Amino acid sequence: MIELKNIGVQFSGRDILKDVSVMFNPGEIIGLVAPNGTGKSTLMNVIMNYINPNNGKVILNHELEYTNKKNEVKIHQLVSMMPDQSDLYNQISGKEHLKIYSSMWNSNRKLIESTIKELGMKSYIKKNTGTYSLGMRQRLCFAMQIVSDTQVMLMDEVMNGLDPTHVELISQILVKKKSEGKTVIVASHLLENLEKYADRIFFMKNGELILVNAVSPGFDEREITTVRVTDLTDKIKEKFSKEFPERNVRTLSNGVTLIDVREYDSGRLGKVVEFLKENQIKEFSIGKEALTDLYSMYYQER
Numbered sequence: 001m002i003e004l005k006n007i008g009v010q011f012s013g014r015d016i017l018k019d020v021s022v023m024f025n026p027g028e029i030i031g032l033v034a035p036n037g038t039g040k041s042t043l044m045n046v047i048m049n050y051i052n053p054n055n056g057k058v059i060l061n062h063e064l065e066y067t068n069k070k071n072e073v074k075i076h077q078l079v080s081m082m083p084d085q086s087d088l089y090n091q092i093s094g095k096e097h098l099k100i101y102s103s104m105w106n107s108n109r110k111l112i113e114s115t116i117k118e119l120g121m122k123s124y125i126k127k128n129t130g131t132y133s134l135g136m137r138q139r140l141c142f143a144m145q146i147v148s149d150t151q152v153m154l155m156d157e158v159m160n161g162l163d164p165t166h167v168e169l170i171s172q173i174l175v176k177k178k179s180e181g182k183t184v185i186v187a188s189h190l191l192e193n194l195e196k197y198a199d200r201i202f203f204m205k206n207g208e209l210i211l212v213n214a215v216s217p218g219f220d221e222r223e224i225t226t227v228r229v230t231d232l233t234d235k236i237k238e239k240f241s242k243e244f245p246e247r248n249v250r251t252l253s254n255g256v257t258l259i260d261v262r263e264y265d266s267g268r269l270g271k272v273v274e275f276l277k278e279n280q281i282k283e284f285s286i287g288k289e290a291l292t293d294l295y296s297m298y299y300q301e302r
């Protein structure tokens with residue numbers, strides 16, 4: 001378990017993190033979402049003690065803090081940050097990288113072979129990383145962190161440069177890590193993907209963390225709050241507002257129109273669906289807002 005207590009970071013007098021207090025638990029995947037330059041990496045760097053916060057502290061397992069070098073070594077045995085592609089050595093093989101990480105964290109050597117297999121890296125793992133493509137390098141960075149096998153794993157843009165098959169594969173591995181009790185903290189711009197596996201998602205805005213979506217546990221798939229329409233023209237929208245004047249209809253910058261049906265009974269909801277069908281609107285779903293809608297609301301609404 002990792003706790004951030006009243007963390008404040010200022011750069012050039014600007015608040016990047018403002019009194020952030022939050023707890024990340026074992027067996028959960030945390031998603032961090034924000035536009036470029038908001039503070040996701042800063043937060044991770046604070047957790048790693050690569051940046052000294054102006055205020056506050058990081059506490060691991062209720063007791064360990066970055067108060068001295070000895071504690072830092074202890075914490076870094078338990079908390080790791082996924083390496084960056086620029087950390088790779090071009091003149092040695094992927095497998096050598098994995099061996100180095102396994103030794104540094106003194107983890108189970110068996111993890112090396114199983115991770116290579118799991119990530120489909122067998123055909124190239126013995127070649128020098130200088131010959132790797134972007135996606136191959138990214139998979140290696142991910143594999144290095146998996147091999148280190150720490151209790152808390154921080155991943156900044158883990159899906160960078162990966163094709164959809166590998167995005168899916170890595171998502172599945174993240175879920176597996178979670179089931180092993182790891183705390184996985186992922187900063188990502190792939191919202192649809194993140195939404196599938198993250199337990200809690202935080203948006204960062206004005207130095208604060210805002211919990212936007214508790215996907216599970218307790219997330220009720222059946223809860224209907226919104227009809228989400230992707231092909232609503234202005235004309236039909238106007239007509240809709242006349243027929244359903246009491247309703248809150250909003251069109252977001254991503255082009256999606258959300259109709260708030262929170263207080264509708266099934267009869268009234270049926271009428272909304274009927275209206276859409278009668279007006280040849282085909283692209284709609286009934287349920288909740290998607291993460292990309294929430295993102296539009298928080299960051300892009302004019």
Ligand SMILES: Nc1ncnc2c1ncn2[C@@H]1O[C@H](COP(=O)(O)OP(=O)(O)OP(=O)(O)O)[C@@H](O)[C@H]1O
Nearest residue numbers: 011012016034035036037038039040041042043187
């Ligand atoms: N060492 C530093 N000194 C001064 N300003 C910094 C420093 N590190 C980061 N910043 C600033 O803090 C802000 C947040 O940066 P950060 O790298 O945390 O953003 P991010 O959300 O991770 O962005 P991205 O999605 O682009 O990775 C930016 O405006 C950046 O310029």
